[in-house]
Amino acid sequence: MECALFLAKANGDGGSPAFDREVASEGEVLVEALRLGVTFYEVQEFRVVPDFAGRKPQLNKEVVTGK
Numbered sequence: 001m002e003c004a005l006f007l008a009k010a011n012g013d014g015g016s017p018a019f020d021r022e023v024a025s026e027g028e029v030l031v032e033a034l035r036l037g038v039t040f041y042e043v044q045e046f047r048v049v050p051d052f053a054g055r056k057p058q059l060n061k062e063v064v065t066g067k
Helices: 026-036
Strands: 003-008 019-023 040-044 046-051 058-063
Touching (some): 003 026, 019 026
Antiparallel strands (some): 003 019, 003 040, 046 058
């Protein structure tokens, strides 16, 4: 599962997410978030996959992996 990790801005207003900088790995984001006293965000990308096989059509999500 592919995701992007971002530290939160230190003085965010608590409303919409305020990304600071992207971090390369989960280990690094954990250490940096602790060191800076901020939270972090994990962002995933999905695509919609329609399924018309049954009587009731459905829309499903699928994780987009490495580009």
